Amino acid sequence: MSTLTTPHIDVHRAGDRMKTRVSWLDSKHSFSFGEHYDPDNTHHGLLLVNNDDVVSPGQGFDTHPHRDMEIVTWVLGGSLVHQDSLGHSGIIYPGLAQRMSAGTGILHSEKNDAWRIDGARHDEPVHFVQMWVVPDEPGLTPGYQQLEIDDELAAGGLVTVAAGLPRYRDRTAIAINSSHAAFHVARMSGDPEHVIDLPDAPYLHVFVASGEVEMEGVGTLDEGDAVRLTRTGGQRVIARRPSEILVWEMHARLGAQ
Numbered sequence: 353m354s355t356l357t358t359p360h361i362d363v364h365r366a367g368d369r370m371k372t373r374v375s376w377l378d379s380k381h382s383f384s385f386g387e388h389y390d391p392d393n394t395h396h397g398l399l400l401v402n403n404d405d406v407v408s409p410g411q412g413f414d415t416h417p418h419r420d421m422e423i424v425t426w427v428l429g430g431s432l433v434h435q436d437s438l439g440h441s442g443i444i445y446p447g448l449a450q451r452m453s454a455g456t457g458i459l460h461s462e463k464n465d466a467w468r469i470d471g472a473r474h475d476e477p478v479h480f481v482q483m484w485v486v487p488d489e490p491g492l493t494p495g496y497q498q499l500e501i502d503d504e505l506a507a508g509g510l511v512t513v514a515a516g517l518p519r520y521r522d523r524t525a526i527a528i529n530s531s532h533a534a535f536h537v538a539r540m541s542g543d544p545e546h547v548i549d550l551p552d553a554p555y556l557h558v559f560v561a562s563g564e565v566e567m568e569g570v571g572t573l574d575e576g577d578a579v580r581l582t583r584t585g586g587q588r589v590i591a592r593r594p595s596e597i598l599v600w601e602m603h604a605r606l607g608a609q
Contacts, residue, residue, distance in 0.1 A: 358359060359543025359583040361569065362411035365442050366576025369404070376411035380404040380558070382578055388599070395553030396580045397602030401484035404561075404576060406477050407432075411468045418454035420490040422528040423482065424514050424535055425450045425462075426598060428561055430478030432543040436460035446482070447502030449525040455492035474535045481561060486606055487529040488516070497526045510548050510599065517603065537563030540565065540591035552585035555602040 370388035372379040381409070382402035384394045394400070400421075406415075412433070425444060432444045436452065437459035444450050450506040452460065464478040465502045482591070515524040515534035524534070536549045540563070550556060558567070558579045564571050573579065581587075589597060 360417040360581070361572075361584060362580040362581065362582075365568060366574060369576070370516060370579045375435060375503045376408040376412045377413075378406040380576065395558075395606050396607045397600065398484060398556050399557050399600050399602065399607070400486045401482065402559060402578070403482045404479075405482065406479045407462075407464045408477055409464050413461060415473065416459045417457060417459050419451070419457045422452045422485045422487050422516075422530050423452045423454060424485070424528070425480055426513070426537065426561070427480040428596065430464065430480075432478050432480055433465045433529045434460065436496060438494060438496060442498060444498065447491045447499055447500060447505060449501050451496070451514050451526045451528055452510075453492060453495040453529055455489070455494040455529075457485075458494040459556050467546060468561040473537075473582045474532065477606050481559070483535070483598075483600070485530050485533050485600070486530065487530055488502075490607075492529055499525045500574065501525045505537060505539045508539065508541060510536045510550075513537050517601070532602060534601045536599040536601065538589075538597050538599070540595045540597070542593040542595065544590060546591060548589040550581075550585050550587045550589060550599060551601045553603055554583055555600075555605060556581040556585050557602075559598040561598050563597040564592040565595050565597060566590045566592060 369380040427444050435441045512520045512524045513535050514526045514528050516530040517534045518530045520534050560573045560577050567589050
């Protein structure tokens, strides 16, 4: 397995992200996405997409295709309605882990349903982060999985939400077809005694989904900030107020699997 050998920490601030804004969508892109292309910012490790999206009520992404990608969606607030060409449908909300394996090809839509079961209309936007990682091989059978893990998150530790790494198979919530990657989440109380130790891995991507944290060797990170770590890890993270961090642990990089 080929990896970079020089330790490096690269901080990306929220305000520097590429943005897509239309009447119903406020999307911020950590990496090149769609019409936003920067040849020097296409991925980190195996992570190609880290989109931070806010979708207005009654709006969303119409049916569109994906292939050969592991897609993890993590909702921070509100709810997102998922439907796909495999017949899966459901509502994704905070604390529910969701993975879609695009494989040979899948169609899906994601909407902020504007109606409640009782018929009342709601005006709450949905805020979610969607992340794409490269699978071990192309042409896999498409698949879908979701699981409620709110109780595990309430314990305050770094919870393994999705993984293909063998070391996490006995404690991961959902599986991804990428044997060199794992996705972790921590909900932090803001208590100075509440400390999270990051994994030690060739590639880490740490995204502050909400709140404000202090990372050892980096400093203060606000909501929307991200850190890309290469050949380094194990740093301690302390929240300055209630916060949520999303951590991708990767033991390979694109083009070196």
